[in-house]
Amino acid sequence: MRLAFLADIHGNWPALEAVCTELERLQPDTVIVNGDLINAVPFSAQVIDYIRSSDWVVVRGNHEFYYLNYGSERDVPESHDRERWGQLHWLVDHLSPEQGSYLATLPDDLTLYFPHTQPIRVAHGVPGHNRRGFYVDQPDDEIVPAIQHVEQSTLISAHSHVQIDRHLSTANLHADGLVGNQHLASLWNSGQQHPRQWHLVNPGSVGIPLNGDVRAQFAILENRSADTRDGGWKTTFYRVPYDRRSALDSYTSSGMLEEGGIISELFYWELVTAELEVPFFFQWAQERFPNLDRQLRDAFAAYKVATGRDDYIRKRDPLYTDAG
Numbered sequence: 001m002r003l004a005f006l007a008d009i010h011g012n013w014p015a016l017e018a019v020c021t022e023l024e025r026l027q028p029d030t031v032i033v034n035g036d037l038i039n040a041v042p043f044s045a046q047v048i049d050y051i052r053s054s055d056w057v058v059v060r061g062n063h064e065f066y067y068l069n070y071g072s073e074r075d076v077p078e079s080h081d082r083e084r085w086g087q088l089h090w091l092v093d094h095l096s097p098e099q100g101s102y103l104a105t106l107p108d109d110l111t112l113y114f115p116h117t118q119p120i121r122v123a124h125g126v127p128g129h130n131r132r133g134f135y136v137d138q139p140d141d142e143i144v145p146a147i148q149h150v151e152q153s154t155l156i157s158a159h160s161h162v163q164i165d166r167h168l169s170t171a172n173l174h175a176d177g178l179v180g181n182q183h184l185a186s187l188w189n190s191g192q193q194h195p196r197q198w199h200l201v202n203p204g205s206v207g208i209p210l211n212g213d214v215r216a217q218f219a220i221l222e223n224r225s226a227d228t229r230d231g232g233w234k235t236t237f238y239r240v241p242y243d244r245r246s247a248l249d250s251y252t253s254s255g256m257l258e259e260g261g262i263i264s265e266l267f268y269w270e271l272v273t274a275e276l277e278v279p280f281f282f283q284w285a286q287e288r289f290p291n292l293d294r295q296l297r298d299a300f301a302a303y304k305v306a307t308g309r310d311d312y313i314r315k316r317d318p319l320y321t322d323a324g
């Protein structure tokens, strides 16, 4: 049994197309998409239509909720403000009610039970929290408390846009971090008597990887003996090169960059570099601009001057480097 896990496609149709060609070659038994199908790159509608017409299994991510919450009581405050939320407005204007209904019916997490091996839990972050992301070098003491409610020994997460294949155990928690942290201390105590372990996998991002590698990324899990340390599943990561120029060019040709403003431009930067930009900008700006929602343009102009990031991006942008 070979399962392909895709995540964080983020409307990047050219990247998904390249992954589909690779899947044709690899012929997995099942394809599972672990959330964030839409938003950030302008082909969200095409991505939904392709996945709807496939037999792929799909879990919802936090970006689906930006769309689904819009105009409801769950909406973010001030979302009617086109200056601040233009990216979301563009997305709402470019998805049909049928595409929205499809997103509305997706599950938030699921469990796969294949015979003769251990079950796999799939959630965009962790079950119950779709914005919980994990990283390659993150200490076990941070991850274990966040996943200790997961009963299954294998958890497929996503959201952080980096490929992860880690083994965690309550037996390996460090005693030093336990003082003053009762929750961690009780986990550590129980781990000494009845250790629990997890295999945590993030397949990486198809559409906007953030591990410094611009290729479209995914993973295949293959079952092996159920009693192995892997929880019965061996991970193989894939990184597929593709031509990013049509995706980058679509920001302008679709009108998303103009309507989406600074948020769209930050997504564009992340697509160019495969480096985290959005949270860095907001952290930098919040420290300097007390009324950031009203000063977003000024803050972004100041950010460019202070960091030189726009120059850094342009030097790596295939639309400029190829032309130059």
Ligand SMILES: [Fe+2]
Pocket (backbone or CB within 6 Å): 008, 010, 036, 063, 159, 160, 161
């Ligand atoms: Fe994402």
Ligand SMILES: [Fe+2]
Pocket (backbone or CB within 6 Å): 036, 061, 062, 063, 124, 130, 131, 158, 159, 160
């Ligand atoms: Fe996400």
